[in-house]
Amino acid sequence: MKTIIPPWFVFHVPHDSQLIPSNIRSQFSLSEEELEDELLKMTDHHTLALFTRGVSKAQIVHSKISRLVVDVERFADDAQESMSKVGMGVIYTRTHNGGELRSSLNRTQRNDLLSKWYYPHHLALTQAVESSLQRYDKCLVIDCHSFPSMPLPYESNKLADRPEICIGTNTYHTPQKLSEKLIGYFSNQGLTVKQNTPFSDALVPMPFYLKDKRVSSVMIEVRRDIYLNENTALIKANHFESLSSSIREAIVECSSHIISQSKKS
Numbered sequence: 001m002k003t004i005i006p007p008w009f010v011f012h013v014p015h016d017s018q019l020i021p022s023n024i025r026s027q028f029s030l031s032e033e034e035l036e037d038e039l040l041k042m043t044d045h046h047t048l049a050l051f052t053r054g055v056s057k058a059q060i061v062h063s064k065i066s067r068l069v070v071d072v073e074r075f076a077d078d079a080q081e082s083m084s085k086v087g088m089g090v091i092y093t094r095t096h097n098g099g100e101l102r103s104s105l106n107r108t109q110r111n112d113l114l115s116k117w118y119y120p121h122h123l124a125l126t127q128a129v130e131s132s133l134q135r136y137d138k139c140l141v142i143d144c145h146s147f148p149s150m151p152l153p154y155e156s157n158k159l160a161d162r163p164e165i166c167i168g169t170n171t172y173h174t175p176q177k178l179s180e181k182l183i184g185y186f187s188n189q190g191l192t193v194k195q196n197t198p199f200s201d202a203l204v205p206m207p208f209y210l211k212d213k214r215v216s217s218v219m220i221e222v223r224r225d226i227y228l229n230e231n232t233a234l235i236k237a238n239h240f241e242s243l244s245s246s247i248r249e250a251i252v253e254c255s256s257h258i259i260s261q262s263k264k265s
Contacts (some may be wrong), residue, residue: 003248005059006256008136010128011052012203013062013144014073014121015044020066027102028068028111030095035068041096042067045144045224050244051144061125068092068101070117073203075141085091086154090118097153126205134215140255141166143203143219148230157198164191164226168219170202172210178218181254183226189246191226216255220247 020028028035043066051058063072071090078084080144087094087101091113095101105113125141131176132139147166165186169179179195186193202217204210224230227240 003252004056005055005246005248005252006140007056007059007136008132008140009055009059009251009255010125010132010139010141011055011060012125013048013140013172014042014047014071014203015042015049015063015067015145016048016061018066019064020045020069024069024113027105029102030101032170038068038095038101040064040204040231041152041231045228046211046235046240047144047146050066050146050222050227050240051142051247053244054248058131059128061121061128062119065117065152070113072118072121073237074208076114076118077182088154090114094154110205122205126207126223129205129208129215133212137214139215140251141173141202141204141215141217142251143217145199145219145221146227147199147221147222149225150221155198158257159198162198165193166197166199166219166221166223167193167195168195168200168202169219170204172213173204173215174202175216175258178216178255181258182218182220182250185250185254191248192201197230218251220251222247236237 010093018099030038048062071088071092072085074090075081078089081089083089091105091110092101093104124153128143130141147162149162167179167182183193183195199221202219204215205218208215222243227243228235
């Protein structure tokens with residue numbers, strides 16, 4: 001039976017792309033082989049297809065460029081972004097293992113990247129949420145990610161015991177019953193699940209952040225080895241299809257009644 005995706009869902013897919021535009025390739029210090037390896041390790045491979053198959057394009061906000069160019073999941077101001085301390089603020093300067101990714105950019109180069117890729121992405125996300133609020137008086141942002149089976153050197157959580165599914169929550173925007181039901185759903189599917197481990201929080205556009213309870217958000221992170229070969233990024237077809245269906249079924253089954261109630265609180 002086909003899962004019907006409610007029209008007030010917005011799927012945010014920030015790290016699926018591997019595109020590095022040719023006109024900025026010279027900014028990067030890596031050889032082609034080194035850059036290919038960095039993309040292999042840092043990309044949330046196939047998450048666009050994994051999370052959004054059959055979803056209306058109007059409900060998807062997808063970054064078209066690699067996070068190595070601009071990471072749309074970060075704060076634009078490095079002073080607000082904790083990952084800037086390891087060279088992975090909105091514009092990365094370091095690789096996954098602390099090596100030099102790109103030389104320092106001047107203010108014009110930095111502003112050009114943000115104007116071209118960061119601000120239009122967040123405008124699109126804000127507009128998608130606004131549209132949902134205007135039509136349905138509610139919105140659920142699903143922040144769609146994957147993560148490697150073993151921690152990379154830059155990660156703050158170095159524990160090797162990683163769940164297959166991580167549910168990231170925000171204390172203001174994620175209803176507790178939603179996270180509990182998602183954890184229960186995936187656990188019943190035989191998957192190991194943890195909340196906010198190894199990654200935490202869930203993205204909300206800044207105009208609504210900590211301001212509007214009608215906007216709910218949850219991050220779903222999938223451990224990559226359960227749906228692809230981490231050495232090649234090639235999908236495991238049977239696992240991929242069943243997992244993709246389970247994700248959409250989980251979100252729909254666990255969210256509808258909860259979100260309708262939580263927006264009234």
